[in-house]
Amino acid sequence: MDQIIREKIKQVKKGDQSAFEDVVSFFQNKIYQHCFRMLGNAHEAEDMAQEAFIRAYVNIHSFDDNRKFSTWLYRIATNLTIDRIRKRKPDYFLDAEIKGTEGLDMYSQLASKERLPDEEVESIDLQRYIHQEISELPPKYRSIIMLRYLEEFSLQEISDILDIPLGTVKTRIHRGREALRKRLRHV
Amino acid sequence: MNCNNKSIELMHKYLDGDLSKGEETTLRMHLEECEACQKHFHELKRTITLIQSAEHISAPADFTSAVMKKLPTEKKSMKYTR
Numbered sequence: 001m002d003q004i005i006r007e008k009i010k011q012v013k014k015g016d017q018s019a020f021e022d023v024v025s026f027f028q029n030k031i032y033q034h035c036f037r038m039l040g041n042a043h044e045a046e047d048m049a050q051e052a053f054i055r056a057y058v059n060i061h062s063f064d065d066n067r068k069f070s071t072w073l074y075r076i077a078t079n080l081t082i083d084r085i086r087k088r089k090p091d092y093f094l095d096a097e098i099k100g101t102e103g104l105d106m107y108s109q110l111a112s113k114e115r116l117p118d119e120e121v122e123s124i125d126l127q128r129y130i131h132q133e134i135s136e137l138p139p140k141y142r143s144i145i146m147l148r149y150l151e152e153f154s155l156q157e158i159s160d161i162l163d164i165p166l167g168t169v170k171t172r173i174h175r176g177r178e179a180l181r182k183r184l185r186h187v
Numbered sequence: 188m189n190c191n192n193k194s195i196e197l198m199h200k201y202l203d204g205d206l207s208k209g210e211e212t213t214l215r216m217h218l219e220e221c222e223a224c225q226k227h228f229h230e231l232k233r234t235i236t237l238i239q240s241a242e243h244i245s246a247p248a249d250f251t252s253a254v255m256k257k258l259p260t261e262k263k264s265m266k267y268t269r
Contacts, residue, residue: 185230
């Protein structure tokens, strides 16, 4: 897959916009999910994920072909979400809940369209609970826990994505794991 | 060994794949005799399993086309070559 993406990026750099469509299509779920977990609501997640792809496109010539495109793309997306979190008004979460009544809150987004047998419903409740606990971690721990365990990047790649030293990644992942251990031990 | 610091630090090194052979032995021997640390270690590993089971979320159906519509227009030269 890496090779296919590499080829597509070459075409995009030559000015072929349609090649970028395949790139977006391939990464859309990953990047949207990343933004959603960072921001906690569908509305902002969609805005920021779209913005991440647009910025990647506009700045494609500054992407070094010897690096991994996914690392670069996650870096753009993570920076955008962290900026957004910083700029939030303190009452933002109340607004998000009100908007949720229009079907834009995260639970409606997560809801399955089909009816499921009881045990599956139970497991979806658990998955949601876990999602909730992850999303309540401070952003600097949350981003690392997600990149490591949900998006399966190595610690070195996480250090590249977030542009922080490997030692800092390790300290934060330890703290993030301990925080979640305390929250999830009774599950 | 001080349970609250040293062995927990070793557990995290283990989880990051950073444990040396010697440290591995130290940790294993400690876990055999310390129930509190065994529990802590078990909880940490279970936490990771739980995190990995969090629900996957998909982008909205029209996501890609929405992005494509917002991109700056293509260079004219490229359009003519197709």
